Amino acid sequence: MKYALGPLLYYWPKEKTEQFYSAACESSADIIYLGETVCTKRRELKVANWIDLAKQLSKTGKQIVISTLALLEAPSELNELRQYVENGDFVIEANDLAAVNLAYENNLPFVAGPALNCYNAYTLKLLHKQGMIRWCMPVELSRDWLNNVVNQLDTLGLKQRFEIEVFGYGYLPLAYSARCFTARSENRPKDQCGLCCINYPQGREVFSQEQQKVFVLNGIQTQSGYCYNLGNNLVEMKALVDIVRISPTSLETLNIIDQFRQNEEGKQPLDIESNRDCNGYWNGIAGLALQS
Amino acid sequence: MELLCPAGSLPALKTAIDNGADAVYIGLKDDTNARHFAGLNFTDKKLDEASTYVHQHGKKLHIAINTFAHPDKFNRWQHAVDMAAQIGADALILADLAMLDYAAEKYPHIERHVSVQASATNLEAIKFYQRNFDVHRVVLPRVLSMHQVKQLSRVTPVPLEVFAFGSLCIMAEGRCYLSSYLTGESPNTVGACSPAKFVRWQQTEKGLESRLNNVLIDCHKQGENAGYPTLCKGRYFVNNTLYHPIEEPTSLNTIELLPELFAANIASVKIEGRQRSPAYVAQVTQVWRQAIDRYLANPNQFNAEKKWMETLGSVSEGTQTTLGAYHRKWQ
Numbered sequence: 001m002k003y004a005l006g007p008l009l010y011y012w013p014k015e016k017t018e019q020f021y022s023a024a025c026e027s028s029a030d031i032i033y034l035g036e037t038v039c040t041k042r043r044e045l046k047v048a049n050w051i052d053l054a055k056q057l058s059k060t061g062k063q064i065v066i067s068t069l070a071l072l073e074a075p076s077e078l079n080e081l082r083q084y085v086e087n088g089d090f091v092i093e094a095n096d097l098a099a100v101n102l103a104y105e106n107n108l109p110f111v112a113g114p115a116l117n118c119y120n121a122y123t124l125k126l127l128h129k130q131g132m133i134r135w136c137m138p139v140e141l142s143r144d145w146l147n148n149v150v151n152q153l154d155t156l157g158l159k160q161r162f163e164i165e166v167f168g169y170g171y172l173p174l175a176y177s178a179r180c181f182t183a184r185s186e187n188r189p190k191d192q193c194g195l196c197c198i199n200y201p202q203g204r205e206v207f208s209q210e211q212q213k214v215f216v217l218n219g220i221q222t223q224s225g226y227c228y229n230l231g232n233n234l235v236e237m238k239a240l241v242d243i244v245r246i247s248p249t250s251l252e253t254l255n256i257i258d259q260f261r262q263n264e265e266g267k268q269p270l271d272i273e274s275n276r277d278c279n280g281y282w283n284g285i286a287g288l289a290l291q292s
Numbered sequence: 293m294e295l296l297c298p299a300g301s302l303p304a305l306k307t308a309i310d311n312g313a314d315a316v317y318i319g320l321k322d323d324t325n326a327r328h329f330a331g332l333n334f335t336d337k338k339l340d341e342a343s344t345y346v347h348q349h350g351k352k353l354h355i356a357i358n359t360f361a362h363p364d365k366f367n368r369w370q371h372a373v374d375m376a377a378q379i380g381a382d383a384l385i386l387a388d389l390a391m392l393d394y395a396a397e398k399y400p401h402i403e404r405h406v407s408v409q410a411s412a413t414n415l416e417a418i419k420f421y422q423r424n425f426d427v428h429r430v431v432l433p434r435v436l437s438m439h440q441v442k443q444l445s446r447v448t449p450v451p452l453e454v455f456a457f458g459s460l461c462i463m464a465e466g467r468c469y470l471s472s473y474l475t476g477e478s479p480n481t482v483g484a485c486s487p488a489k490f491v492r493w494q495q496t497e498k499g500l501e502s503r504l505n506n507v508l509i510d511c512h513k514q515g516e517n518a519g520y521p522t523l524c525k526g527r528y529f530v531n532n533t534l535y536h537p538i539e540e541p542t543s544l545n546t547i548e549l550l551p552e553l554f555a556a557n558i559a560s561v562k563i564e565g566r567q568r569s570p571a572y573v574a575q576v577t578q579v580w581r582q583a584i585d586r587y588l589a590n591p592n593q594f595n596a597e598k599k600w601m602e603t604l605g606s607v608s609e610g611t612q613t614t615l616g617a618y619h620r621k622w623q
Contacts (some may be wrong), residue, residue: 071464072414073440084297098416100424117410117480119468120361122390126424129479140469140478148363175468175524178435178617185530190623193299206537207529208508214528215470217537222463224473287473287507 001264002235003033004165004249004256007067007093009218011171011197014044020251021053022107025060027254028261031243032057035067037095037115037173039180039219040077041195047083054090054117063091069218070115070288071176072093104130114139114167115176116194121152124162133166134163136245137194139172139228146240153288163242169231171203171216173286181217202249214288226288229277230261231270238264293553294560295578296354297455300332300567305342307570312581313363314353317385319343319483319566321428325373326387326409328483328564336375345380347348351384355567357485358407360388370394373540374397385431386410392425403428406494408455409466415447422450429453429559433465438549438618442556451559456546457576458564459609460616461485462524462539470523475505486522493518501525515540519610544616547580547596550587572607579603 005024009016024032031046034057035050036042045053046273050066062289066084069077084092085102092108094100095115111120111134112127124135137146146166153159183193185204202220206225213225230237230244237244246257262268272279272290297313299305308316319325321333334342355376355550361369369391375552376384377399384402386392395404404410405420407584408431421427431453432441438562445452471485472478479485491530500512502521509526519525519541530537544564546553553561561584563576579600587594605613617623 065379071435072469073436075415075443078414078416083442083568094433096414096417097412098414101416101420104420115358115467117389119480120363120390121367121386122361122366122393123388126389126393138480140472140481145363152366172469172473174470174473175463176435177463177538178437178623179539180623187538188362188619191620204530209511209527209529209534211500211510211529212507214507215537217530222538236375272480277343281472284476287469288507289476 001237001241002030002243003028003260004033004243004245005257006167006170006245007033007035008036008247009171009221009223010201010203011039011042011044011195012201013198013217014049015057017045018053021057023251023254025062026059027258028252029062029246031063031065033067033093037067037070039197039256040069040080041193042197043133044198047080051084051087051089058205059092059241065093065111066090067093067113068099068162070173073097073178074098081141084200093136094242100127100130104246105279107131109133111136113154113167113279115173121149121156121158124149124153125156125158128158128162132162134165134243136165136167139167139174140281140287143233143236143282144284150240156191164240165243165245166237166241167228168244169229170227170249170253171292172228173221174215175222177222180220181222182219200280203262224278224287226276226278226290227277228281229270229272230264230279230282231256231263233279233282235266265280293558293584295577295580296560296562297573298566298568299342299573300327300329302338302341304332304573306345306569307574308577309346309349309351311574311577313577315324315352315354315382315457315560316346317562317566318356319356319358320372320375322368322372323483324359324369326358326479326483328359329488330569335449339379340374343381345470347380347440353380354383354385354405355381356385357391358385358387360480361390362481366615369555373399392421392427396425400426405429405431405453407431408433411464411466415444418450420446431562433557434461434544434608435464435617437620437623438552439620441558441618444554445556445558453560453562454546454553454558455544456553456561456580457562457604460539460542460544460614474523476505481513486520491521502573508621517610518617525623539609540612542614543610545601545604546618547583547600547604549615550583551591551594554587554591575603591621
């Protein structure tokens, strides 16, 4: 099994981000995704900074992928996307079909990110033809669903023609909106957000009126309230999954990669109960559920 | 500009046509469309009747097959496309790339509309759909501001359709898993958001509680308007403040934007609400028909009439309306 460090979903100061990625170099991750996937107003690192960072990190021998925005609306956002594609040195993770279109036009291989709607093998066949080399499954899909897709890929003669990645740890990106919920939580309109996301390095928690942690607000993105953790499902992933994605929330996340590695045979189970993590999606039930 | 109205049943469809819809959109009675609710939608026989009624009146029938095909039940989605083609649909509203591909290959003569569930929000995404499936129309998600709609309309190679009125989806449609996070079922996988079978109401000392799969969505004090517990419209705590952190229960109403939508050359305005009653369809269709005709008769003098706004307000969620994302300040 290979492990990928997913793109940082939160807005951190430049220095902290750079520190995080120097530590990531020392981690046991095989693949590092980096880049802004949530909001273009987050400019602590600009396009050129991300590309420089990618160049630096690629010297470690790890595979570097530049992740791109999930919700593209303004022409300026498309221009930034174009810069990543035209740079051409790095595979990109497409989280919108705009990125697929540009990658195809530029003959650049791409990863189909979890925000692309790929629910069956026919869709994957189409994307594969456009240059997809890896598919990260939508977070709401289960082991059984994946199994069915793999069977379908087999009948299409496409099995093992591209890699399969599963989001295995972190707060799940569940939705994208025009509205910025972090700005709203500070009673600011989006156009005067004051880049307030930077004050919430792990997003803002949303609780039900019974104090159940239901969601995390991260700018225009809504995340799961509980941390997704498939650390105890690695044995059943063996025949299905090539890469497990670990989505960073802090420096400590880097240790999770080692914990996953140590439990690949199921011999050193992770404690998923104390923090009330969740793993429902993989088990084909409500995402927030926890099955031990 | 086409007025495109919803119908979840044959009576609603007839009502839409009788009240001035240029086209009606419907879905089959299964999970191949994003309004897969009990007691709603069309079986084989009703489909034929729907098609006959619409076409006898010289109007158009759009069929939504806009969920994502399950890998182990792929034939059902193909069959839905086949059935829509057989009964003479004028347009197929599709979200899954696999279904767009299938329809383009097998029924090139039937218009393919990119469903709102496909989440095409920018020029490059539209170009992707055009290049691969030669699509005839793109339905824009309710995330763009009016300024962005105008910008896009100046450069798009494919005509645009926008949501004009109805329940407001706050997220980029087709990219929201909040419902499956709480219930295991989402619009993409089963064709329903916050499905009714997970809803529980309970009167307690604190008030009327609404739950979705046992998660408390809201608690309404006496006298408060208790709406359907769509999970994004619940009241939750952020930093000890109780409010609607995502969205209030409210409906989209863009009637004031009609002149701008005309100026942006929008091909069609869509009314949301296949799950609503024929009475809703009648009222909303009438108002929008009048508004479009009024505009066409005298574009420079267009004003949203007070009584239109009252009628639309009265059939809205939470009896309030908003311009939604079209109005930048809302974002």
